[in-house]
Amino acid sequence: MRLDKYAAFAAESRKEIKKLITKGFVTVNGTVIRDCGYDVGDSDEIFCRGKRVVYKKYIYIMMNKPPGVVSATEDNVNPTVTDLLPDEFKRFKPFPVGRLDIDTEGLILMTNDGVAAHKLLSPRYKVPKKYYAKVDGDITKEDIEKFSVGIVLHDGYKTLPAKLCPLPDGRSAFVTIAEGKFHQIKRMFADCGKHVMFLKRVEFAGLCLDETLKNGECRLLKDEEIQILESIMQ
Numbered sequence: 001m002r003l004d005k006y007a008a009f010a011a012e013s014r015k016e017i018k019k020l021i022t023k024g025f026v027t028v029n030g031t032v033i034r035d036c037g038y039d040v041g042d043s044d045e046i047f048c049r050g051k052r053v054v055y056k057k058y059i060y061i062m063m064n065k066p067p068g069v070v071s072a073t074e075d076n077v078n079p080t081v082t083d084l085l086p087d088e089f090k091r092f093k094p095f096p097v098g099r100l101d102i103d104t105e106g107l108i109l110m111t112n113d114g115v116a117a118h119k120l121l122s123p124r125y126k127v128p129k130k131y132y133a134k135v136d137g138d139i140t141k142e143d144i145e146k147f148s149v150g151i152v153l154h155d156g157y158k159t160l161p162a163k164l165c166p167l168p169d170g171r172s173a174f175v176t177i178a179e180g181k182f183h184q185i186k187r188m189f190a191d192c193g194k195h196v197m198f199l200k201r202v203e204f205a206g207l208c209l210d211e212t213l214k215n216g217e218c219r220l221l222k223d224e225e226i227q228i229l230e231s232i233m234q
């Protein structure tokens with residue numbers, strides 16, 4: 001593999017890593033290599049500015065999706081989550097794992113690992129998703145009961161049991177579902193006669209939204225977070 005590709009994670013952008021290589025900041029097995037196309041493999045020890053570089057094929061990103069942005073890689077009308085990625089992540093061609101509505105905020109995972117994405121979206125794994133929702137009416141005991149047994153939506157689909165935990169104001173709640181049907185939470189509340197005014201995903205597949213990420217910001221998953229994902233896909 002080309003040295004500039006292998007060492008890509010060590011710099012902000014492809015341009016930047018090329019600069020570092022040509023300026024002599026990169027060594028392969030202790031020798032400075034200034035050729036970006038130099039062929040390297042897993043048995044080579046590569047350092048950039050004195051730090052060991054470990055090649056990563058897959059990238060896992062947590063984004064705090066803002067409203068007004070589409071969970072897709074391309075859209076003709078609205079900005080997409082991909083547009084919000086910094087260049088150093090974009091070049092790995094990540095895509096969103098599942099969808100949030102355009103007006104829904106919060107945790108969206110992006111990766112270029114197709115196998116992991118497929119598993120995380122598969123109904124077989126019943127991947128939990130937790131949302132914070134604000135609705136236009138008081139949440140009742142009957143609503144909690146309906147969510148807990150599953151709700152038959154307009155298209156005839158019966159949802160899996162979901163957990164509805166109202167907050168002290170009575171009009172907001174945490175909702176945990178184990179599937180991801182189109183507009184699922186909005187449709188479940190609609191069945192209870194309530195309109196969702198605000199929806200934010202706070203957890204996905206055992207990962208908690210990093211509250212230090214402002215709307216539209218993202219970061220790579222930490223190793224321990226990748227392990228959480230792996231454990232859920234067992």
Ligand code: URA
Pocket residue numbers: 099100101102104182183184185186187199
């Ligand atoms: N349920 C919804 O209704 N919308 C979302 O974006 C996610 C879950």
